[in-house]
Amino acid sequence: SSGVFELKLQEFVNKKGLLGNRNCCRGGAGPPPCACRTFFRVCLKHYQASVSPEPPCTYGSAVTPVLGVDSFSLPDGGGADSAFSNPIRFPFGFTWPGTFSLIIEALHTDSPDDLATENPERLISRLATQRHLTVGEEWSQDLHSSGRTDLKYSYRFVCDEHYYGEGCSVFCRPRDDAFGHFTCGERGEKVCNPGWKGPYCTEPICLPGCDEQHGFCDKPGECKCRVGWQGRYCDECIRYPGCLHGTCQQPWQCNCQEGWGGLFCNQDLNYCTHHKPCKNGATCTNTGQGSYTCSCRPGYTGATCELGIDECDPSPCKNGGSCTDLENSYSCTCPPGFYGKICELSAMTCADGPCFNGGRCSDSPDGGYSCRCPVGYSGFNCEKKIDYCSSSPCSNGAKCVDLGDAYLCRCQAGFSGRHCDDNVDDCASSPCANGGTCRDGVNDFSCTCPPGYTGRNCSAPVSRCEHAPCHNGATCHQRGHGYVCECARSYGGPNCQFLLPELPPGPAVVDLTEKLEGQGGPFPWENLYFQ
Structure with a gap:
């Protein structure tokens, strides 16, 4: 068994700060305020009708560090001192008896390092009780009052991991290995994983339908056959090696089916019935030991009468007659002008006009006629039109x-x-201008233009104004392979990059204006540059 008794100290109230002998915790009988530096001694022992605070503490004991002064509350996990763990735990290595006696003493110390519990002068209050307690996660709450002090606490007994039951005496640890495949229930019972069974869940559940005597499994859902058996469910016996047409009720038998014989049931006693080898209505006769003969109907041949005799193979029909194969015979369909079994007799001459579509007729010396067909027609009587587009x-x-x-x-x-x-060569007409190179395509062409030209036919010169060579708000004009800048007022130079000096108006300027504009003006003053 394995479990733990847990005691949780929650609140201690000592409003006046007095010891059990009613003295002030500072020593002597001086007036308040008093300050009781409080620590606790806990003793857990077996059930006693009259609880004795004296040792031995048969289930365990513990002394806490100083947890507070006079009145204080203790949170879960610990108190003011990090060395204190709340709740206080008393491990059990044996079955929980269900009853206990508990002694809790509140003591005062002048120094946190002095936690001796033997001096009765240090006692603030003592709790001594006995209880019945069942195993469970729920906490039992209790409050002890001594008149001057109150102690609120709670307790429970819980099983350690993998232990269950009323006394934590049932051990169950989930596992999934060669020693078991199970989880644990609420009472510690083993709950087998899917596909396993048995007291310790070590027996795999085989494939449903697997034969219990002739099959087994090493893991769930499989069905492995014992020697001499086969099949999905191991319910089929294995026949004698080499057995062809036999069965078995037990392994290694070869019981021949009807019509078969021999050690391996491989001798067909009725081959004709079992295989029906003869074709096309032939008659089959058994000759023993798997042999047979076929009697063929007229018009067929071969070992199984599988071959039809083609009576038309030697082309018996004459004068363009078509042959139809019949059973052990043939018939000829004669063209116009011929008759007889093999179309050997002529029925007409050129006088009867047998040639169609303008064919030219010639009488044969041996009787009959022949047609010479015009272009575009064929056939014995030129009756077939030739399709030249076919x-x-x-x-x-x-x-x-x-x-x-x-x-x-x-x-x-x-x-x-x-x-x-x-x-078609689309470049034959030299569509590319200005020395462009032409490349032929399918009903199309493309031009690679020399520098200075662009467009589909290289006919458009590249604009010299494209890169904005004119400055200071000037307007660019294309002129052949060059450009001219129309400058804004007060600017000059080829690219209008110079600011012109301001000149006072005078006769010279006026005369120059009249002279220049009289030459077919207006004159581009913006391009005039004074030095």
Whole structure:
């Protein structure tokens, strides 16, 4: 067993700060205020009808550090001193008996380092009680009053991890290994993981349907067969090695099926019935030990009569007659003008006009006639029109037009030639101007322009004004392969980059204006530069 008794000190009240002998905690009987530096001695022992505070503390004892002065509360986890752990724990290595006696003494010390408990002069108050207590997570609350002091505390007994039951005597630790596959229930019972069974959950649950005698498993959901058995559920016996047409009720048997014989049941006693080897209505006869013979119907041959005799194979029909294979015979369908079993007899002459579509007729010396067909027709009587477009002679998506005795290819744009397989040279007309280089495409071309020109045909000169060469608000004008800057007032120079000096108006300026503008002006004063 393994568990722990836990005692939680919650609140201590000593309003007057007096010892148990009613003296002030500062020593002597002087007047208040008093200051009781309080620590506690806890003694846990077996159940006693009359609780004795004297040792031995059979279940354990503990002395706390100084936890406060006079009245104070203690939070969960600890008090003012970090060495104190709240609740106080008393481990049990044996079954919890369900009853106990508890002594709690509140003591005063003048020095935190002096925690001796033997001096009765230090006693502030003493609690001595006995209780019945069941194992559980819930805390039992209690309040002890001695007239001058109050102590509020709570206690419980809980099992250590993996221990369960009323006395924490049931051990259960979840595991998933060769020694068990289980978790633990509320009372410590083993709860098998899915796929396992048995007292310790060590027995795997095999595939449902697995034969209990002939199958087994090492892990859940599988079905491994014992020697001599097979199948998904290990319920099929393994036949004698080499057994072909036999069965078994126990391993290594070979009980032949009806119509089979021999040690391996491989001798077919009724091959004709089992295999029906003869084709096309032939008659099958068993000859023993898996042999047979086939009696073929007329018109068929071969070991199983699988081959039909083609009576038309030697081409018996004459004068263009078509042959139809019959059972052990044939028939000829004669063209116009012939008859007989093999179309050997002529029914007409050229006088009867047997040739169609303008064919020229010639009588044969041996009887009959022959037709010479015009261009575009064929057949014995020139009755078949030749389709010249059937061979798809046109290329590159061109459309074929049948002309009767010939054909015509209508080419897609960009192609030429009789079969539209020539790409038209779109650069032949020299579409690129100003020395541009032409590249031919399919019904298209592209130009690589020399410096100074642009556009699809390199016909547009690159604008010299494109990079804004004129300054100070001047306007740029394209002039051939160059440019001219129209300057704003008071600026001059090729690019209008100079500020002109202001000149007073005078006769010279007026005369110059009249002279320059009289030459077909107005004169571009903005470009005039004075030095």
